Amino acid sequence: MSDNIFWHQTHITKTDRQKKHGHKSAVFWFTGLSGSGKSTLANQLEKELFALNYSTYLLDGDNIRHGLNKDLHFSNADRVENIRRIGEVSKLFVDAGIVVLSAFVSPFEADRNIVRSLFSDSEFYEIYVECPVEECEKRDPKGLYKKAREGKIKEFTGIQSPYEIPENPDLLINTQQNNLEQCTELLKNFIQEKLKD
Numbered sequence: 001m002s003d004n005i006f007w008h009q010t011h012i013t014k015t016d017r018q019k020k021h022g023h024k025s026a027v028f029w030f031t032g033l034s035g036s037g038k039s040t041l042a043n044q045l046e047k048e049l050f051a052l053n054y055s056t057y058l059l060d061g062d063n064i065r066h067g068l069n070k071d072l073h074f075s076n077a078d079r080v081e082n083i084r085r086i087g088e089v090s091k092l093f094v095d096a097g098i099v100v101l102s103a104f105v106s107p108f109e110a111d112r113n114i115v116r117s118l119f120s121d122s123e124f125y126e127i128y129v130e131c132p133v134e135e136c137e138k139r140d141p142k143g144l145y146k147k148a149r150e151g152k153i154k155e156f157t158g159i160q161s162p163y164e165i166p167e168n169p170d171l172l173i174n175t176q177q178n179n180l181e182q183c184t185e186l187l188k189n190f191i192q193e194k195l196k197d
Contacts, residue, residue, distance in 0.1 A: 017097030021055040024195045027090040027100040027119065028187075031112060031166060032129030033158045034144055035136030037175035037183070038103040041129060044184045046101055049191065057093055059086060059102045074155050080111055087115035094123055099195065107157045109164040125194060127187070128169035133158045135176050 018025055030038040039060050046058045065072065069085060072078040083106050093100045106112050116124045136158065137145040148156035155161045171190050173183050 014095045014097065017095070021097040023054055023099070024122070025094045025097045025099060026123045026125060026194060027094055027102055028125050028127055028191060029090075029106070029112065029115065030101065030103040030127050030129055031106045031169075033131060033133055033136045033163055034105055034156075035139045035141055036129040036131035037180075038105075038129045040180065041173065041175070041183055041187065042101040042103040044180060045187050045191070048184060048188055049099060052192075054099050054195070055097065056099045056101065059090065059093075059100060059104075064089075064104075074153075076108075076155070076161075079107065083108075083111040083115060087118050090115070091118050094119065099191070105157050105163070107161065107163045109167065112166065122194070125170040125190075126166055127171045127173060127190075128166045130172055130174045131176050133163075 014025070030042050032038050039062070042058050042060070046056050049056050064086060065082075068089070069082050072082050083104065086102060086104060090100050090102050106115075112126060116126065118124070140146055144153060144156065145159065147153045148159040157163050171187070173186060175183055178186070
């Protein structure tokens with residue numbers, strides 16, 4: 001970082017913004033294989049939290065790659081940079097007093113830990129959306145597993161590239177054993193508990 005860049009202290013603080021929103025802010029980081037249900041869960045959850053007057057924002061892996069991260073590909077280095085950027089964006093949203101739902105494969109434990117290190121213990125929660133790769137491949141909502149098997153996608157997580165299962169997630173949601181309604185209810189209860197004053 002340049003010696004000519006300085007942090008500019010603002011008059012309005014994170015605490016001020018949280019008070020205005022009427023709740024604490026935090027990032028709930030959904031990680032899991034493609035097809036495990038991360039985006040579906042986060043989307044349904046945001047709808048329900050929004051209806052309960054929480055100020056929310058959903059950061060979705062595919063959506064972010066249409067703009068902020070459209071210059072990144074799927075090499076290991078680009079995956080690391082993808083998660084680094086999202087961690088910093090999530091931090092800005094938390095500072096703004098927003099409940100952030102981040103849905104990213106984020107396959108590497110080290111990268112998820114780096115993101116966690118950006119936050120206090122009460123501001124970052126890792127949610128492992130568990131689903132066997134065999135089930136994800138059956139679902140294959142975007143046809144990505146099929147393309148990976150055909151060699152059209154290289155370094156696809158779960159096929160040619162590893163997914164490192166979280167060692168100590170704050171919450172584990174199994175989307176093979178539970179339906180969308182059950183998963184959403186578990187998540188909503190967990191999040192409301194974490195956002196209490």
